Amino acid sequence: MQTISSDELVAAGPDRYHEIRRTATRARNEKTDVFVCENCGYAVYAPREPRTRLPYWRHRKGAPTDCPWWTGDPSSIDEVNASQFQGAQESPLHLKIKNTIAELLNADPLTEPGSVVTDEYLVTAEGRRRPDVRAVYAEKPIAVEVQLATTQIPIIDARESFYEREGRHLIWLTWNFVPVDRSRMLTAFEDIFYSHNKNLFSFDEEVLAVSKADGSARVRAFWEGENGWESKVVRLTDLTWPETGLPFAVAPRPPWHEDFRARWLDATSENGTRYPDRIHLLDELASKLNMEAVDGAALSEADFESLLNCMLSFVLKRSVGSRQRNLAEVINTFLAGSRRHGFARLMRKVVVSTGSGELLDRASVQGKFAIAEQEPQDGPETVTGRIALMLFPELFLKTPVTLKK
Incomplete structure (x- = not known):
């Protein structure tokens, strides 16, 4: 909603x-x-x-x-396709790349003999697709689709869904990709970039030469580093092949808030968050907040580490930073401390947003919230509220309000 x-x-x-x-x-x-x-x-x-x-x-x-x-x-998808391609036949470059991929796969000892098929339909009860090349590579059924021009996201998604249902790993491949600013990138290339976990795969003359020289199928992988586009030539066996989703060469860096939460959890046991990691992480939080007179020591004094561990407990559905046996004990113990009473409204939102709202019907939990909420509550404009929004954006999504006369 x-x-x-x-x-x-x-x-x-x-x-x-x-x-x-x-x-x-x-x-x-x-x-x-x-x-x-x-x-x-x-x-x-x-x-x-x-x-x-x-x-x-x-x-x-x-x-x-x-x-x-x-x-x-x-316009319908078919109408857009008709206007884009106007009955155009397969380009010579597309045909060349497709045949070259088949040639390289046939030469690679990791390809199952006789499994390479070019331009033939796969037919299932749910439909059919004609991958440019398919094969069994390193004991995995794969499909290669060559993408040289624009195409629609519904077609991209439909092909990906088809191959996933069929248990076949899909690789989108383009030719001689030249990195450009994302604002100038063909939308179809950006779509397959996201399909491949923010990687894009390409062939070029150097890749073909290296592949032919040692008899291994390779591609050039592109990804965005800290200073712009980066690339390297990789064997297909170098890729990460997830059970669902498309393969990738380099995993993107997680968003800062996810990375921070992971590092906080690494530093936290049932005895709490260890020193000095706790201080360093709270200092990092304060620097991200960029508010005058707020540093890690101020966050520690406000008992923010207890709030963070309580929020993580509900997100992960287990006790974080304590020996509490269940989430009812976690929230009751948390609200027992009077200096945490100002966090009650925030924690009520967290409890509901993480699907644990039934706890609010328990008499013990109701009593703790009733006492705590008599005190002034932190809001989104406070230090605590701003950090909670920064670390857990998914818990504070806006919801529509129906106005009635």
């Missing part, structure tokens, strides 16, 4: 936008509703405006035309 306005969609970072874009696309492919217009209730998706490349909400086909936000029925 999250509300995402058009302004918020435009302001979303690229990772968040692509999460929304892919979720909306999958719903569109599966003919289900995930995002709907707040005005008319009809399903919407999140394309980019071609000229500005800014994302916007658009109604799916068949929306009520009297909705003030309706902008016309979108």
Whole structure:
């Protein structure tokens, strides 16, 4: 029940936008509703405006035309394909790359003999797809799709879903990729970049030469480092092949808040968060907050480490930083300390947001909250509130409010 306005969609970072874009696309492919217009209730998706490349909400086909936000029925996927390719045949470059991939896979001793198939349909009860190349490589069924031009995200998602259902690992591959700023990147390339856990794979003459020289199938992997694009030539066996999702060469760095939470957990046992790691981590938190007169010592004095361990306990559904046996004991013990009473409203939100709201019906928990909430409560503008929002953004999503006359 999250509300995402058009302004918020435009302001979303690229990772968040692509999460929304892919979720909306999958719903569109599966003919289900995930995002709907707040005005008319009809399903919407999140394309980019071609000229500005800014994302916007658009109604799916068949929306009520009297909705003030309706902008016309979108073209169907088939109609867009027809206008893009206009019956064009396979390009010579596409054919060359496809045949070269098959040649390299056949030469690689890790490929199961006789398993390399070029340009033939895979047919299942749920449909059919014709991968450019398929094979059994290192005992894994794989499919290679060559992507040289733009294509639509519904087609990308549909192919990925098909191969995943079929138990086949998909690799998108382009030719001679030249890194550019993400704002200038072909949208289709950015879509497959996110499919591959923020990696992009390409062939070029050097990769082909190295592959042919030692008889191993290789690709060039691109990813974004701290200072821009980086790349390296890798064997297919060097890739990480997850059970679900597409393979990748280099895992992206997690968002800061996730990395901080992981490091805090590493420094925390049932006896609490160890010194001096606790001090260093609280100093890092304070520096991220960038508020005058707030440092790690001030956070420690406010008992923020206890709050953080309590929040993590509910997120992870287990006691963090204590020997408490269950979450009821965690919250009762936490609220027993009078200097933590100002955190009660915040923790009530955490309890509900993590799916543990039934605890609030317990008499012991109700009593603790009733006493604590008599004291002034920290809000989103306070030091504690700002840090909680920074570390646990997923727990504080906006929810729509229905206004009644």
